[in-house]
Amino acid sequence: MSSPNKRRLLPSPSIAIAVLALIVAMGGTATALSGKFSVKRDDIALKAVSTNQLAGQAVTSGKIKDGQVGSYKLRLNGTATALNESSTTSTVPVDLGGPSVSVKVPEGAMIAIQAEAAIRTTGNNTGRVYLTEPTLAPTPTKVLGSGATADFQTKYSVPGTAASGADDGVASKVRAGWIVMPSTAGTKTFSLRYDTTGGTAIFKDRRLTVTVIR
Numbered sequence: 001m002s003s004p005n006k007r008r009l010l011p012s013p014s015i016a017i018a019v020l021a022l023i024v025a026m027g028g029t030a031t032a033l034s035g036k037f038s039v040k041r042d043d044i045a046l047k048a049v050s051t052n053q054l055a056g057q058a059v060t061s062g063k064i065k066d067g068q069v070g071s072y073k074l075r076l077n078g079t080a081t082a083l084n085e086s087s088t089t090s091t092v093p094v095d096l097g098g099p100s101v102s103v104k105v106p107e108g109a110m111i112a113i114q115a116e117a118a119i120r121t122t123g124n125n126t127g128r129v130y131l132t133e134p135t136l137a138p139t140p141t142k143v144l145g146s147g148a149t150a151d152f153q154t155k156y157s158v159p160g161t162a163a164s165g166a167d168d169g170v171a172s173k174v175r176a177g178w179i180v181m182p183s184t185a186g187t188k189t190f191s192l193r194y195d196t197t198g199g200t201a202i203f204k205d206r207r208l209t210v211t212v213i214r
Contacts, residue, residue: 016057032112073185075104077211086194093140093193094129096203100191101210107185110213111136112178115157115192118205119146127171127201129155130193136183140193143179144169152204180213 080099088094105111119127128146131139144155145168156176159168170176190210194203 051088063076075102076214077209078103078210079207081208082206083204085202087200087202088194088196089200090195091197093128093132093195095191096194098191099206099208100189101208102187102189103210103212105183105185105212106186106214108214109183109185110180111156111183111188112180112211112213113190114176114178114209115143116154116176116205116207117144117192117203118152118154119144119201119203120152121146121148121196121201123199124148124178125196125198125201127203128194129203129206130195131179131190132187133156133187133192136188137179138188142167148199152202154205183212 018058055131078101081100082097082099084097088096103111113131115129117129117130119129121127125148126145128142129144131137131143132140142162143157146153146155153171155169156173157169157179158166158175159179160178188210190208192206192208194201
């Protein structure tokens with residue numbers, strides 16, 4: 001004959017049913033996915049995939065909805081300035097502290113560039129500004145020039161050839177234009193360089209703007 005103490009060790013029918021229901025419920029949520037390429041939209045919890053889970057270059061620019069990521073984040077354009085005065089007596093292009101602009105160029109894109117600078121020289125000489133980029137323009141190309149004046153003369157770059165005088169730029173901002181060139185894909189860093197035909201050339205208020213055309 002069972003003692004009262006032993007009967008109290010047995011679970012009641014209601015507890016037994018509750019435990020059984022819990023086991024069934026847990027088993028129902030542990031269904032394994034069938035295999036490769038079997039993950040569906042409903043299998044991933046909201047916000048379960050973060051930046052750390054994405055492989056490098058996993059999301060291309062074509063998959064990004066327009067307006068969701070600003071161009072400043074994609075580095076499709078940039079502007080840099082060097083406002084202080086810098087001078088040189090060099091007759092070959094030298095770096096006077098930029099400005100420099102880096103952009104990320106996607107496959108098949110082109111690049112548009114605009115430069116400006118205030119220039120003054122001593123003697124009967126010309127101060128010159130050049131554009132350079134290590135892979136696209138390794139040899140500095142003249143884009144601005146100004147002869148001797150009592151005051152600084154601001155020049156703006158324009159498209160065209162040296163034969164047409166376009167490499168001296170224009171003094172009117174409304175006549176300025178973009179220099180457009182093809183580009184390979186990758187990060188490109190454009191910079192300005194400076195020299196003089198003689199004497200001393202002084203430069204200030206230098207600005208370089210680069211934008212990617214897709």
